[in-house]
Each structure stands twice: as structure tokens, then as C-alpha cells.
Amino acid sequence: MIGLIAFLFMLSVIVIIHELGHFLTAKKFGVYCKEFSIGMGPAIYQKPGKETTFSIRAIPFGGYVMMAGEEDGSQNEEEDDWLKEVPQERRLNNIATWKQIVVMAAGVCMNIVLAYALFVGLAMARGYVIEDAKPVVYEVVDNSPAQAAGLQKDDEIVKVTNGSEVLEPQRQYDVIEFIQYNPTESTYTIRRGKEELELKITPRYNKETQTYEIGSIATSYARPIQWYESFKAGWDDMIDSGMSIFRSLGQLVKGKGYENLSGPVGILNLTQKTTQLGLMSYLSLFALISLNIGIFNLLPIPALDGGRILILLIERLTGRKINQKIVENIILASFVLL
Template sequence: MDILISLIIFFVVLSIIIIIHELGHLIVAKKFGVYCSEFSIGMGPAIYQYKKSETTISIRAIPLGGYVQMAGEEGSDIEGIPFERTINGIKTWKQIVVMAAGATLNILLAFAIFIGVVMARGYVSAPSDPIVGSIVENSPAATVGMMEGDRIVKMVLPDGEEIIPETFDDLVEGMSNYTGGSVIYTIERGSKTLNFVVEPQYDETLQRYLVGFNSQPKVRTIAWYESFYYGAEMLFEMMGQIIQAFGNLIRGVGLQDVSGPIGIYQATSQVASEGLNALILWVGLLSLNVGIFNLFPIPILDGGRIIIVAIEKIIGRRLSEKIQTAIMLVGLVLIVLLMVFATANDIGRLF
């Protein structure tokens, strides 16, 4: 794909996600009466401004980022605005809702996209039958003579446990605690019943034992209204994967997979080349990542600001400007270090 087109798509995708995020803050802040002097799309010098009610809507030269300027935030105090119309002048629970609104709208955008993708597709993957779909060349399954179309009716693990599978997932689950030894598969092939003794091989890349056969994909046509259920299912599944991935990073697992702006740009370009549906789904995934990441309790992120507000409520007073500045500086350093590390990973993958 042409580099210029790829860059335009990249900036449009990020702008959509950021605008949605900041719009969440704006809508809820104004709902609670907070004075918002500016809603900015992009950064740098303003190239277009329009004042609607008391809020100036700005489009700025650099199409990356954005912000809502609320009275009471550092550097945005405006003379003549009553304290009760500042972010610090509203009730604590309202402050928390305002701070969480951006991430919430990102998650809702992802949910809406997932619903739309499932609805447009018109079908969902159904649990596959315990039937061999394909055989990996030179795998244990290929060595013993298993074939595509074999129906597995029983699996006996090395400890003697017998599994009578109803779905292919039962076979996968049966192997989840496997650590070594022979596995016996009883299969039906036409009118014949055959037994195969298999020694699964350990895959260093995937860090698990593999037999070497895959399932046969199975789909089910759905009604339009079922897309809401399956969209929610996709949302929670992706949320679980994202949270698990962040948890792994904290433990030092998967650091080599962390991507920064360069990596996201490359992925966006690749996805865009696969078509509009793939790109829309990618917007949903990125929006979900941004939403969840912003709720993490890291100073300078929305989650960190929520923690600070909660602490102030508990101790009954505001933290001093000095302490708040120090906390935010720590958060900024952490984010910058993460971005530097992620960018270094991206550059390393280029060469």
C-alpha cells in the first residue's frame, strides 16, 4: 500500500479513537456543569476554531492527540468561573465518572464495532466436532497414520483418564495438563474403529505439546439480534486477553512483543490492505486497548487520576500541588520509558 495512503489511514484511525476518548470526557463534564473552555482535535497551532456555547472546538495542525480543557485542571484555570463549575468543585463520584468517561466511550465504540462486524458477517464459529480437519506434515499424528475426517470417539491420557469428547475443545482441554507419555486415540474411520498410540511433541515456540492435527471449522448462521450477544462475547474475550497481556508484561513476559507508534502504523497498514471490514475491526481492537490501558492505575493516565481523587476523598483533603506534580512526573517518566522501549522494539523488528 502507498506510504502516503497508509499514513493518512493511520492518522485517521488514531484520530477517531482519540476524539471518541476526549468526547467522553467532554460530554460527561458538561453534563455535570464543569466549564470546558476548549475541545481540541489534534495538537499544535490551531488551524480552525468554532465556538459552540461556551466551548471552543479547535482543529489543530498535528493530527495526533487531542484534549478537553476543563476549569480546575492544572494550567487551565479561568478567572471568573465559580469553584462549583471546576473539575475539583464537583462531587468526588462525579469527578471519577468524568475521568472514566473517555475510556468508557472507547470500550463502547469497540462494543458497537464488534456488534456491527458480527451482524455484517451473519454467522459465528460454533464448537467443532471431534473430527480431524487437517494433519500437520511430519507430526506425531501423521507418523502414526491418522487421517483427515477421522472422528475421535475416545482419548486415553497417560494417567489412564478416559475422555469421551463431544467437541474438539474437549480434546484440547484434555491435553492442557499433559506433561509426557503416550496418548491413545480411538477413532472411527468409515465402518472401522482404530486405535492410535501417539507421543505428542513439545513445541518450543508455542511452549506446549502438540499432536499435529487441527479441527474442522464449523459455523452457525445467526439472526441479526443475536449479534448483540456475540458482540458482547467478543468484547469480554478481547478484554480478558488484553488484561492478561498487560499482566504478563508486568511479570516480564512478552516484552519483545510490545509495539509503539511504528509497530501500530505497520499493523494498521497491513490490516488496511486486507479490506474495510478488517480495518473497522482493527479500530475496535485499538479503541478497546486504549480504553483499558487508560484505566490502569498509572499516574497521568485516567486510572491514576481516579486513584488520586479517591485518596483525597479518604484523607479528607487535596494533595499538595508539590505532591501531585511529583506523582504526575513519575507517571510521565513511566509512559515515556514505555514508549521508548516499544519504539526500540519496533526499530529492532525493522532490521
């Protein structure tokens, strides 16, 4: 139950922050906003404001701001009486292109700001940063693939090769990430003293952690920091996490890692496990999910903010407005793909 509550709270805050970005910038530019909704489906609570109705809906996944002039097929002037009363200059599709782009990008920016604030808070609460572990073996797990292959303490992993994939790791995390996307036999080039060896190792799947591993453990060290260093530490953590997300997207383009994708149920399961490890672990996941949703929404998929921005840029560059019906159909098709 605690895990479920933590999951719903996390998604709700991330959605509220995201939609708040759209809402505040839209209002700043004078766009008429009919509704600000948290959740999807039937409304269970609504509070009319001066101009905007604030809603909580039954399905706690997602949310939206209903802005006049959105060309996504959700509005029809012949059927929506409220839209007929909105002046043309207060419709999203009639304000300047750069303003529309700001409105679309504001949600992503808010998610990134939330992630950064959480990363900074975590670094400040810890009072130290963990230095990246070098790809040097500190311990070999008994009865593991690494032990079977002959890997030893103090061996340095200098290269990992798997078919066309070649990795020259700078840190242990690089090796771990490589294994997740290449869980088949790989050749490990090892520096042992003054000589280099090649070992062939096939990872095994750990059902408990739901990851692939070879049984090689590296060690990292904690470095105390002052409170003001937390701002840089939080920034570094966010950039590192963001680059990991982009690398994951790159692997998906190559057709790898689809088995690692998770929807709401997968995130719920992960949240339940994380809450058992304590508040710090939960907030770390909170930051990562917020950053993940922000970056994902930047993808050039028409149903997402990034896709809407791409359409606006194409119209700007060509000097022509794309037929609204075509845009609506493209957005609908991308929803199906998502």
C-alpha cells in the same frame, strides 16, 4: 497511502469518542471547558464556540479536553488569565468526588461503547458466528515442529506445560496464546484414541505473521444467526477480546510479552496489513484498538484516567486532599514511564 489514511481515521475517531465522553459529562456537571482538541502539538485549525474552542492540532496522536481545575500541572492561576475568571464551583477539582470520577471514566466508557457497536455491526454484517475451534488437530503443516515431534491428525491437546506455566486448553486459541508468551520448548499432553502421549515441541517464529507457531491447525465452524442475535454475538466477542487483553496485561506483570507491545508505528504497520484484507478485517482491528485503549486507560497509572480515579478514591477514603504539587510530580513521572 490507504493504510495511512485508515490508521489516522481510526485513531482520530477513537480519540474524538474518548474525549467526547470527558467533554459531555464535564459540561453536564457545569465544569468550564476551555478547549476540545483533537491531536497534539501546534494548532492548525481552531473554531471558537460559545465557551469552548474546538481545535485540530498537527500531530494526529491523542487529544484532550482542557477543563478548569485539572490538577495535572497543566494549569497555573498566576499565568493563565482565563482560569482566574472561572468560578470555583465550575472547576473540576471542586465538584463532588463522584462527579469527578464519572468525568474521568466517561472516556473509557465511550471507547467500550464504540467497540461494542463495531462488534455488533460486524456480527450483523457477517450473518454468522464462528464457533471456537477445539484444541484438536485437523491438519499438521509439513516440515513444522509439530510434524517433527510426531503430532497427528485428530490428536487432542489436553495439556501444555512450560516450566511453571500449565495450560489445560478449552479451545485452540488458548494454545496459540500460550505459545506467544512461552515460545520455548513445552511438553504437550496428547490424547490419541484411548491413550495419552507426551510430546516435546519448540515453536518457531513466522516472520510473515510475526507470531510463534508449532504447525498444528484446528478447524472451526460457522453458525448462521438472526440479526437480533448479533447483539449477544457482539457482546461475546467484546468480552472475549477484553479478557485476552487482561491476560496480556497479566503476562506483562510476569515479565513476558514485552516484545509484542506496539506503539503508533506498530499499529500503523498492522493497520496497513489489515486494510489489504478488506473492510471487515479493518473494522475488527478498529473495534479491538478502541477496546484496548479503553482498558489501558483504566490502569492505575496517574497519567491515565484510571490513575486519576485512584487518586480521587484515596483522597475520599483518607478524607484528606493530596498536595497538588505531589500529584503533579507523580503524574509527570508516570508520563516518563509510559
